[in-house]
Amino acid sequence: MKQEQKSELTRQLILNESFNLFYKHGFKATSVDKIMNATNLTKGAFYHHYNSKKELGLAVISSNLQKRVVDGMITPLHQKGDALKLLEDIFSTRLKSFSLEEKQHGCPMNNLINEIADTEVAYQVALKAIIDKWTTALIELIERGKTENTIKKDISSKAVAIYLISAFEGVRGIRKLYDDDLILNQYISGLSFYLKQLRA
Amino acid sequence: MKQEQKSELTRQLILNESFNLFYKHGFKATSVDKIMNATNLTKGAFYHHYNSKKELGLAVISSNLQKRVVDGMITPLHQKGDALKLLEDIFSTRLKSFSLEEKQHGCPMNNLINEIADTEVAYQVALKAIIDKWTTALIELIERGKTENTIKKDISSKAVAIYLISAFEGVRGIRKLYDDDLILNQYISGLSFYLKQLRA
DNA sequence: TCAAAAACATACCGACTAGTATTTTTTATT
DNA sequence: AATAAAAAATACTAGTCGGTATGTTTTTGA
Numbered sequence: 455m456k457q458e459q460k461s462e463l464t465r466q467l468i469l470n471e472s473f474n475l476f477y478k479h480g481f482k483a484t485s486v487d488k489i490m491n492a493t494n495l496t497k498g499a500f501y502h503h504y505n506s507k508k509e510l511g512l513a514v515i516s517s518n519l520q521k522r523v524v525d526g527m528i529t530p531l532h533q534k535g536d537a538l539k540l541l542e543d544i545f546s547t548r549l550k551s552f553s554l555e556e557k558q559h560g561c562p563m564n565n566l567i568n569e570i571a572d573t574e575v576a577y578q579v580a581l582k583a584i585i586d587k588w589t590t591a592l593i594e595l596i597e598r599g600k601t602e603n604t605i606k607k608d609i610s611s612k613a614v615a616i617y618l619i620s621a622f623e624g625v626r627g628i629r630k631l632y633d634d635d636l637i638l639n640q641y642i643s644g645l646s647f648y649l650k651q652l653r654a
Numbered sequence: 655m656k657q658e659q660k661s662e663l664t665r666q667l668i669l670n671e672s673f674n675l676f677y678k679h680g681f682k683a684t685s686v687d688k689i690m691n692a693t694n695l696t697k698g699a700f701y702h703h704y705n706s707k708k709e710l711g712l713a714v715i716s717s718n719l720q721k722r723v724v725d726g727m728i729t730p731l732h733q734k735g736d737a738l739k740l741l742e743d744i745f746s747t748r749l750k751s752f753s754l755e756e757k758q759h760g761c762p763m764n765n766l767i768n769e770i771a772d773t774e775v776a777y778q779v780a781l782k783a784i785i786d787k788w789t790t791a792l793i794e795l796i797e798r799g800k801t802e803n804t805i806k807k808d809i810s811s812k813a814v815a816i817y818l819i820s821a822f823e824g825v826r827g828i829r830k831l832y833d834d835d836l837i838l839n840q841y842i843s844g845l846s847f848y849l850k851q852l853r854a
Numbered sequence: 855t856c857a858a859a860a861a862c863a864t865a866c867c868g869a870c871t872a873g874t875a876t877t878t879t880t881t882a883t884t
Numbered sequence: 885a886a887t888a889a890a891a892a893a894t895a896c897t898a899g900t901c902g903g904t905a906t907g908t909t910t911t912t913g914a
Contacts, residue, residue: 871900
């Protein structure tokens, strides 16, 4: 195999195992040793491809984490159809589709935001980039709804976007405390009412 | 000084310094050594009063953390006056009143929820107790609004409570990513619209 | 084929971790 | 004042942490 390909493959392996371990045990609680143990490689390999754990954290955020949010929450926003219905579908369907593990461990992005965003500006910037992307896409869809006369024109698209994201990330944290989905159903019910009120 | 009083004073000192350090640097990143350094006492004193770091964590949650939420978000709910106005005041006023540090470091409870709630059932239970208290108090106020005909009767009080808490905790995390209050203003605007729609 | 470079392995470093064992100091009781 | 008990200090353990230095193996290009 070509050297470059092999390198890329190793980096991807490290990234994926890191993402999983960061998600399950948190960033600080996951050591480089544990990550490399999961890859069946050694520390020497790690520090050949990355200069520090911090650099790895940033790479996980801007590749794995970003892709996850884009695929799950942003790309679906570009579908055709009634804007409000789309919003309700995406936010509630995604929540319902989560595995038990994903419910217990919450949102990988929100976890990182709350664990490490206030320890390093670099983490802040990387995570902000994802939230900004998400916000922008939401605003676009809400604006479309306004031009199509399905969404009230006197509300702030950005305020709605922020409120939607906040509630979604918030409930994914709170769900960690419970061992059933009641709280998610309450959230969905609350979301549903909220979106209804936005209809023109 | 009486022995019992001194003991209690020391425990309080440890609890308060722990809360501050957990808040600023996270639970895992705060070692027992660092805590005891902040108290100007030694490790021997710590393990005389607490059996483990985990026990300390639980004590911080059910004393400092609980008190903070009760004082800041629950007790104010029992005031007289229009229920919806009360809700808007409490959720937005509190947000605006936060210091720069409190904006940068987010919500102490939400931080812990996202950092350690999925690592130990005991943490889950302790944190859940706070959220349940908060939810119950919110539901009571919303129910009062219904009986006073200021809040629509066909909405689920619990769903509204959960949605309010979720959005509040969510935005406190997201605010960490930014260095200004724009996001908070967007949230407040979103909240304001949401509450308006609940009015009977 | 051969040397340079890249990929990875091994062994190690000093700093830090939660927790323990033991001793000294302070307080309370008689 | 003597004694016991509580509070706190000191010194330590075995293990983990991120990171480095230096090997060995594999791949590459001439």
